Amino acid sequence: MQHYCCRCGHHPLAHGVPEGDTHERDYCSACGYVDYDNPRVIAGAIIEREGNLLLCQRGIPPRVGTWTLPAGFMERGESVEEAAQREVREETGIHAEILTPYSIFSVPPTNELYIIYRARLLEWNDPPGHETLTVKWFRAEDIPWDTIFYPAIRQILERYIDEHAGGTYGIYSGSMDNGTIHFMR
Template sequence: MKPTSSGPSIAKIPEGDDRQRLVCGDCGFVLYENPKIIVGAVCRWQDRWLLCRRAIEPRRGYWTLPAGYMELQETTEEGAAREVWEEAGARVRIGELLALYNLPQISQVHMIYRAEMTSPDFAPGPESLDVGLFSWDDIPWGELAYPTVAWSLCHDRDLMGRSGFAPRGVPQGAEMAPEKP
């Protein structure tokens, strides 16, 4: 009796492909690992920005935008609104796509929208220790979880009062460490 391979476990370049993938030795199934899509929003209530303090790793205890992995069967806008509700207990109207960050070093694409909160109500969800509305000067710049958070906040502020713009990307010469603008 021939042992089964139990799924894609053989690293090889499949016929017609140009890169190594994991392939099932029994049935030939090819496992395509692709970048993850992160969706989220820069949410504002009047002149304040909504941030969540992470309750989970990585970067537990640091502040971030409500954002996370896109789910199957949803649009990017629906995913962004869902993440805001799950992480910050806030209802929003999703606006224009603010930024699209390609992060090949971590195999992610971040799609960040602008969002207007429909009320000042919010509450921490299971993935947040705390949630707050911050004026620009009170944003905890030294405690931001990821550089994309600072980039998104800065892009949003730079475009305040404007619409119909092209989405922003990774700032020229940007480092992968957050810093105060």
């Protein structure tokens, strides 16, 4: 919580439902400024190369050594596709082409929205960034399921592998509860 109003400097901010609003928020009782705290977007990608899927091994806490998909917070001024492409590049060193949305899911307890795209390798000339220990292409049968921390990521990978056999991919939307995504179909 901010203690001073960033518009007029009044101290402290109040907490409650501002007049005419629908949700509790921090707001300034002097000038009317409202400190909106809306969900944050995390963009990422599943990248496939000849049936192999790319995973990153985390190099920074929490959970150093576990494997996951490249993903991270969207920045101001970029599109969500640009964010996914940038996160892939920062975490893996790979320049990827973003194809279509694959999984869109909200995580109400942490106030986050994940948008995971399917993507295709264009170029790979750079090493992974400092947040990543290593990156590796896995065949479906070699994926280290026990060291993928997020059940939601395991769910997305399992479904992708199922769909890969048929060559047709859906677009899924859902909400996460206790690590499991409840997709709407």
